[in-house]
Every structure is written in structure tokens, then in C-alpha cells.
Amino acid sequence: MVANAPFPGAPLPDTRPGGTPLRVALVGYGLAGSVFHAPLIAATEGLVLDTVVTANEERRAEARAAYPDLRFAASPDELWERADELDLVVIASPNKTHVSLATAALEAGLPVVVDKPIAGTAAEARELAALAEERGLLLSVFQNRRWDNDFRTLAALIADGELGEVQRFESRFERWRPQLKGGWRESGDPEEIGGLLYDLGSHVVDQALVLFGPAVRVYAESDVRRPGAAADDDTFIAITHANGVRSHLYVSATTAQLGPRFRVLGSTAGYVKYGLDPQEAALREGRRPGAAGGEPWGEEVETLWGRIGSGESPLTGGGTPVRTLPGAYPAYYAAVTAAIRGTGENPVTALQAAAALDVLEAARRSAREGVTVTLPGHLPHEEQPAP
Numbered sequence: 067m068v069a070n071a072p073f074p075g076a077p078l079p080d081t082r083p084g085g086t087p088l089r090v091a092l093v094g095y096g097l098a099g100s101v102f103h104a105p106l107i108a109a110t111e112g113l114v115l116d117t118v119v120t121a122n123e124e125r126r127a128e129a130r131a132a133y134p135d136l137r138f139a140a141s142p143d144e145l146w147e148r149a150d151e152l153d154l155v156v157i158a159s160p161n162k163t164h165v166s167l168a169t170a171a172l173e174a175g176l177p178v179v180v181d182k183p184i185a186g187t188a189a190e191a192r193e194l195a196a197l198a199e200e201r202g203l204l205l206s207v208f209q210n211r212r213w214d215n216d217f218r219t220l221a222a223l224i225a226d227g228e229l230g231e232v233q234r235f236e237s238r239f240e241r242w243r244p245q246l247k248g249g250w251r252e253s254g255d256p257e258e259i260g261g262l263l264y265d266l267g268s269h270v271v272d273q274a275l276v277l278f279g280p281a282v283r284v285y286a287e288s289d290v291r292r293p294g295a296a297a298d299d300d301t302f303i304a305i306t307h308a309n310g311v312r313s314h315l316y317v318s319a320t321t322a323q324l325g326p327r328f329r330v331l332g333s334t335a336g337y338v339k340y341g342l343d344p345q346e347a348a349l350r351e352g353r354r355p356g357a358a359g360g361e362p363w364g365e366e367v368e369t370l371w372g373r374i375g376s377g378e379s380p381l382t383g384g385g386t387p388v389r390t391l392p393g394a395y396p397a398y399y400a401a402v403t404a405a406i407r408g409t410g411e412n413p414v415t416a417l418q419a420a421a422a423l424d425v426l427e428a429a430r431r432s433a434r435e436g437v438t439v440t441l442p443g444h445l446p447h448e449e450q451p452a453p
Contacts, residue, residue: 087114088406089152091145093167094159095125098181101349102210102395103158108133109355110399112407116152119145119159142167146174154406156208157181160250161259165190168205172197177204177406182268184416186259188423195416204405206412207419208398211269212276214343215366215393216327221277222391228374229332235274235313236329239266240321246294254296261297263288263426263433266317271429272422274305274313281305281425283440288433291320303429328372337388338380339372345393355396364393 090107092099095118107115118129121140129136139145145155155171156179157164165185171178172194184207185191198205211217223229246252253260263286275281283306288298300320305313316325328339345364355363368387375385397413404410428439 087112088154088403089114089116090154090156091117091119091139091152092156092158093119093142093145094157095120095122095129096158099156099158100125100128101346103156103179103181103208104129104133105349105354106395106399107156109396110403112403113154113399117145142170145176146170149174149176152176154179154402158208161186161264162250162257165194168194169197172201172203172205175201175203177206179206179208179402181208182272182419183259183264183423183426184419185423186256186264188420188427191416191420191423195420198416204402204412205416206402206405207414207416209269209272209414209419210395210398211273211343212414213394213397214345215364215390216339216341216343216372217273218391218394219339219372219388220328220330220337223337223374223388224277224330228335229330229337230334232278232311232330232332234331235278235311236316236326236331237270237273237313238316238318238321238325238327239270240316240318240324242322242324243319244292246292252295252297252299261299261301262317262319263298263301263303263430267301267303267315267426267429268422270315270317271303271305271425272418274307274315275418275421275425278307278309278311278313280308280421281428281441282308283438284425284428284432285438286429286432288430298433301429301433303425305425335374335376336385337372337374338385339390341366341370343393345395349395362392363396366390366392 090113092103104115107113115133117137117139119139119142120126126138155176157167158181159167161183164180168178168180194205224232250258251260251265285304286302288301290298291300300318303315326338326340327342330337344366353360371387371390373380373385374388378384401410401413405412424441428441432439
């Protein structure tokens with residue numbers, strides 16, 4: 067069920083010797099850069115973290131302590147001036163900078179990974195995809211939640227027919243954060259592309275589209291619950307897929323009692339899974355994939371396994387436990403490395419990200435206007451509006 071299309075355009079031939087690691091520049095060393103990208107890049111065979119772009123001295127000291135051989139740049143412009151010394155640029159800076167920095171990197175002749183969301187609009191994402199195709203360069207989007215343990219497990223169950231025909235997919239990415247943390251992610255300024263719809267919503271929508279294909283209708287409710295908040299912190303999205311599956315997606319920072327991460331209902335059985343993938347917590351704690359003597363990466367304790375069955379709640383003992391497959395964030399950068407060398411496919415294309423942005427834009431409109439939004443390009447032929 068989980069298939070990745072090749073990225074637009076053919077990759078440029080990799081002229082570096084096969085044993086020579088690809089040199090990576092990381093733009094930004096905040097949460098995304100320091101917790102996710104830098105550790106995963108450093109743990110990937112065939113990649114070396116060469117340069118971090120940050121002018122913040124505290125962040126430089128933190129990065130230098132973790133990666134002693136690092137070089138630093140104060141601004142992205144320094145990277146474009148020495149593009150011939152690099153093989154990949156990873157953009158982990160604030161959302162509003164993603165489009166301009168990705169454009170500059172591609173124009174400098176460098177393959178690019180962009181943290182989600184790749185852009186504020188689907189049109190911008192498609193423009194970036196067209197530029198990457200024109201230049202023959204990889205442009206990939208860091209949708210790491212495709213490699214969550216629960217998502218991998220669910221995809222396998224669906225592929226094996228264990229649920230029959232899936233009818234409803236419920237996905238919750240909920241947190242209890244009644245106090246504001248501050249920063250651009252909670253800003254109400256549209257230019258910042260903040261709020262949970264574009265933050266956690268990027269993940270749950272992407273997962274739904276990967277599992278069940280194109281969306282044809284979108285309905286959403288979006289609220290600002292916390293005093294002093296300026297961006298959405300409690301949002302619900304309902305998607306009707308072209309194949310008839312209905313996805314109900316919840317993202318929230320104000321959930322005092324957390325629901326199941328997944329509740330998936332099929333014609334013969336259902337699957338319910340509580341708890342979040344452990345990889346983010348492990349990375350925040352300083353654990354690293356492949357560390358000598360470390361615990362197996364991405365493994366989950368048996369008490370958190372989901373259950374599959376029918377006719378009874380898993381909370382009252384219904385169903386059978388299903389071993390959760392290990393989470394596999396390292397697989398993303400391994401796939402990026404193979405794609406750059408021309409031996410594999412882009413794990414997440416800009417066009418796939420654009421399809422998710424179509425849904426996010428429709429959800430924002432739906433919540434604002436109180437309407438259900440139709441995405442005509444994906445309707446069955448008999449439902450297409452007359453020209």
C-alpha cells in the first residue's frame with residue numbers, strides 16, 4: 067500500500083567516488099535541525115554533516131560539541147558561494163523561509179531536502195517541483211512520520227488484508243499543552259505558516275493520502291482555544307477519499323485526555339493503537355540510531371502494542387495484540403542518499419507534498435467559511451462538474 071513514486075526528472079550522475087560520503091549542509095539548528103536532521107544525517111552511511119548554518123553562538127557551541135568536525139556559516143548565501151563543496155542542502159529553518167531557500171539551493175545546483183511543510187501553498191510546492199525537474203535535481207520533503215512505528219504497522223496490516231476493506235481511518239496527534247510556548251509556530255501572522263493545521267496537520271494528512279489515495283472532499287473545524295494564542299491549536303479535518311474511505315484527523319494542543327493514535331475500521335476487523343512512536347523522544351534524550359551498545363532503534367514495549375479484532379473495545383480486553391514494527395526514521399536519509407546517487411527513488415516528492423497542501427488549503431477554507439470543499443481534480447469522472 068505504501069508506494070513512493072520516483073522524483074520528477076532524472077538525477078544528475080553522481081561523480082563522487084563510491085566510498086566518498088556526500089557532504090551535507092544543514093540550514094537551521096533549532097528543534098528540527100538539532101533534534102531530527104543532524105542526528106539522522108550523522109547516522110546515515112554515505113552522508114557526512116559538513117556545515118551548519120546558524121549565527122547563534124549558543125547553537126554553534128551545541129552543534130560543535132555534538133559534531134566536532136563541523137564547519138559553520140552565518141547565512142545561506144555563504145553556501146551558494148561554495149556550492150561545489152557540497153552535495154546536499156537540508157532546510158530546517160522557519161516555515162516562511164522554505165520556498166526562498168529551496169529555490170536558491172536548486173538554482174545553485176544543489177539537491178535539497180526541505181522540512182515539512184515545503185511551502186505555504188500547493189502552487190508554490192509545484193513551482194519548486196518544476197524547478198527541480200528543470201535542473202535535474204532531487205527535491206525531497208522530510209515527512210518523517212511515514213516511518214513511525216504505528217504507521218508502518220498499519221500499512222502492513224492493510225496491505226495484508228487483515229482489516230478487510232477499510233471504511234474509516236481515525237488519526238489523532240494530540241497533546242496537552244495548556245500553556246503557550248511562544249515563538250513563530252504559535253504566531254497568527256499568515257507569513258509565518260504557523261498553527262497546528264500546517265504543523266501536525268502536515269503529518270496526519272500526508273499519512274492519510276499515502277494510505278488511501280487522493281482526497282475529493284474536505285471539511286474542517288479549527289479553533290484557537292488557549293488564552294493569548296494567535297494560531298489554531300485544536301483542529302479537526304474530515305477527508306473523503308476517491309476510493310470511498312473516510313479519514314477523520316485530529317490535531318490538538320489542548321487535549322486533556324488523549325485518544326488513540328489510530329482507530330481504523332474495516333469490513334472484517336478494526337485496529338486500535340495508543341501512544342506515540344518512540345523515536346522523537348529518543349532523539350530528544352540524545353539517543354542515536356546505530357549507537358554502539360544502544361537499544362534496538364524504534365522498538366516499542368509490548369504493553370503499547372495495538373490490538374486487532376471486532377465486536378469489543380481493546381480497553382476491555384477485546385482483540386489480539388499486534389507487534390508494532392520498529393520505527394525507522396534512518397530509512398529516510400538512506401533513501402535520499404540512494405536517490406542522489408541514482409540508485410533509488412526519492413522517498414517523498416514535492417508533488418506528493420503539494421497534494422497534501424491541497425488538502426490543508428481546503429481545510430483552512432472550510433474552517434473559515436463553514437463549508438465542505440470539493441477538490442475537482444480528483445473526483446470520479448461521473449462527478450466532475452460540467453465545463
